Amino acid sequence: MVKFCSLAEALAENLFDGDSVAFEGFTHLIPHAAAHEAIRQGRQELTLIRMTPDLVYDQMVGMGMAKKLIFSYLGNPGVGLLRRCRDAIENCHPRAVEIEEHSHAGMANAYEAGAAGLPLAVFRGYRGAGLTEVNPNIRSVTCPFTGETLAAVPALRPDVTFIHAQKANRKGDVLVEGIVGIQKEAVLAAKRAVVTVEEVVEDFADVHPNCCVLPQWTIRAIAVVPGGAHPSYAHGYYARDNATYLEWDHIAADRESFRAWMKIHVLDAKPEVFASRVGHLRRAA
Amino acid sequence: MVKFCSLAEALAENLFDGDSVAFEGFTHLIPHAAAHEAIRQGRQELTLIRMTPDLVYDQMVGMGMAKKLIFSYLGNPGVGLLRRCRDAIENCHPRAVEIEEHSHAGMANAYEAGAAGLPLAVFRGYRGAGLTEVNPNIRSVTCPFTGETLAAVPALRPDVTFIHAQKANRKGDVLVEGIVGIQKEAVLAAKRAVVTVEEVVEDFADVHPNCCVLPQWTIRAIAVVPGGAHPSYAHGYYARDNATYLEWDHIAADRESFRAWMKIHVLDAKPEVFASRVGHLRRAA
Amino acid sequence: MSGPGFTPEQMMTVAAARALTSDDVCFVGIGAPSSACNVARLTHAPGITLIYESGTIGAAPKVLPLSIGDGELCETAVTTVSVPEMFRYWLQGGRITVGFLSAAQLDRYGNINTTVIGDYHHPKTRLPGGGGAPEIATSCGEVFITMKQSLRGMVEKIDFFTSFGHGDGGDARAKLGISTKGPTLLVTDLAVWKPDPETKEFMVTSLHPGVTGDAVQATCGWKVKFADRLEETAPPSGLELATLRDLKARSDHD
């Protein structure tokens, strides 16, 4: 049964040291507030799963919380590299991080298989790609009808998935709209799911029947965190803060400037700060 | 490039003798008008594909147009058996019909694989089911990660798919909403797709971004046929005509009453008749 | 109507409804299963989630649908998904606690035939076939079966294995790699049946009011086993009966 609670409580009750965890969002609706709470609570030895790790995993890796990264694009979208992840992979700073690397197609199919309760995903992929030589989790199956060799990857089944969504209703059903990305699959593939939302509404009577709605019984906990996706965005609520993505390239370039930024903006902050960060990004009504 | 034209023209240019064809719709939005046009134009030697064949395939089989049926539920939903299909299978009247039978999961996965450009679908199914012994297209693959044996079926790739949808915009994009069933997959899996719609609107500016919209370049032809799903229904336009489904059980019970009904209501009718059939089923606005 | 104030079919529906709880997520078939699930929802199990294979999740129909895809289901659902998603994420994904099945032929181990009477390739009667049943039988947490008893329906040996129950009994499911419980309840118009924990053969655990063991045996094609402590099914309560009658009255299908 879903529980409405504070983000601190939702995280404390659902993310544990050593867990495999997905903080998912494909450019849109990235659960920054939830990731910051995980950093504040100091979780360790995590396996971080995400197609597009971007800033939040750069921060978690930079803080030494990750023992492993499973990903398909380790960049700051449209900006460049992730400098804390680079430091970890190239220099083992602040610690060594194991990596399992896929293509987007591989990760998307693996989440889909996880949501579908299958042990593997089968697709046409990785042909001629070097990843097949460095990732032992890229294997193959042969089609018994055509003889074609297809790629196979194991299903992703995170211990826990965190997403940010536009809204929940009072029963705890959750609505995700706009660029829905991989969130539904990441939630359904996980053993536990936690959602931060912009707001709670009475009901979804005015929601289109084919919208992406996650029924309340698929979710463990919901925390209301307005602005919780910043500097990512929430379609219908506030725009993407592109300036912050560009700025991150400079903050993360240096170990000291990174730690100083993390202290002020994450360790000494609270989820409530996110609302103020998106004030200037909200549309005129 | 999509073409707006009459149903007669759309059918004449896209369905040929010997084709494999899916007239899809899962209870909702069944393309009855298109099927009736195929009957009027007298197509022969068709392989009829559909999860839930129901009345339209009972009619086409009864008229001797089908050489093969690929299906997963050969019933009149909520009513009982399909008596013309029974007559064909049990008594070879009016001709023998080959059958390839799956479960819903098997068909749904096979359409999905067709839409996804794969040669096969892999899923957990058919365990202990007798269909594995009578359908040589149910095979298996072994998961290279867990060793689990999973079911495999060949992708469905109809020569042509017909669906009925609520509306098209002037560019030819098509909106399907409500119980969307298997229609998107059936269209994307097919070499050609033809859509009948309730109406054409200027644009989809007010349509939710995550609705099921088929872009115009995925469709060959669109014909406007108000009521074209009757006695099935079109969410937002008219209700299901349950009385007609019940009545069909009596009409199809007898070869003569069947042929008499077909002559009046199909062979001597036109697509325009469908609008009048749904008049009493439209909701008060 | 005379006698007890309810029909055997109403008793069957109500007895099936009672087996459901607010925590259940049910894959609902049309007919008696749909009636039972909606009676449960409107009486003791308001939190129950009803899923129809057409894609409607959390449907709360005021009217009993004739088909599994009536408009009423979509209009009242929490969300409506595509059919591939339904079978992949929701059924195969292991999210359904109870699947309801009916049978044209049933054997003592809960194996079901709705495909053919006679030989598959030369059938005496071609039935509709399995639809969702083959995977409902193996992917749902457990399976409830409802059917009216008859010698034609409850048979020693079914003509075709549309959906797998307990096979030839015992650990037959585990041997096929099936991890779900399979049929755990059979509710007929005469009795409630549950599988023997070891052999998995269905045995009568409760007789509906006024029904004798002989009546059960007379309409069952195999030698019936009765539980040592045989109970009598509580008759439908006033609320249960009124709820069922109201549902039927609003569902004017003929």
Next chain:
Amino acid sequence: MSGPGFTPEQMMTVAAARALTSDDVCFVGIGAPSSACNVARLTHAPGITLIYESGTIGAAPKVLPLSIGDGELCETAVTTVSVPEMFRYWLQGGRITVGFLSAAQLDRYGNINTTVIGDYHHPKTRLPGGGGAPEIATSCGEVFITMKQSLRGMVEKIDFFTSFGHGDGGDARAKLGISTKGPTLLVTDLAVWKPDPETKEFMVTSLHPGVTGDAVQATCGWKVKFADRLEETAPPSGLELATLRDLKARSDHD
């Protein structure tokens, strides 16, 4: 700005845009590909369909997005689908005519590295990796590559095969069971390149205005082949340049 009135990067974007038609369905990457596709859409190819891997199909942004998932894309798209659907139905389904790729390292056969400089397990520089590229390279009808020339970028041998071009040339794709054309066009800031029909080695077919063959060779790490009939790329038209500048001016990313 001095000289020709346009920059080499603008020439690159415009030359890439010209290769697109109204019938194309493009899988668009961020940066130069996105600029090229939108210039095409706003000039000679109004019917072009732009697909961004975030799920937006038929996007028509007024502003160039910084990321492949900016809100502008969804708001202007014909429809927005989930990421698994994007990769299964639309990319793997064979519906994309042209995929755009960029490269950190490129070899003469159009093989691309965006993964690591140095050894994979002990990299000198860890780059972002492939994202959608491995399957874009094999599932799109053909692949267009855009990049600025440099000795570091255009190399004899790439450090990692992020995405497969023509392998070691000839029929290398067919040998791997890949049925699509692969890289058919390379547009740099200096020239337009196309693969030799037999060997599949990229050769210069057109030099941008004012560029010499020596300048191309000086910024390319392999021995450059030039087509027998070497053309000069037409300079950006007034409309092309104005369209590109307007797009950039509206896209205030820094």
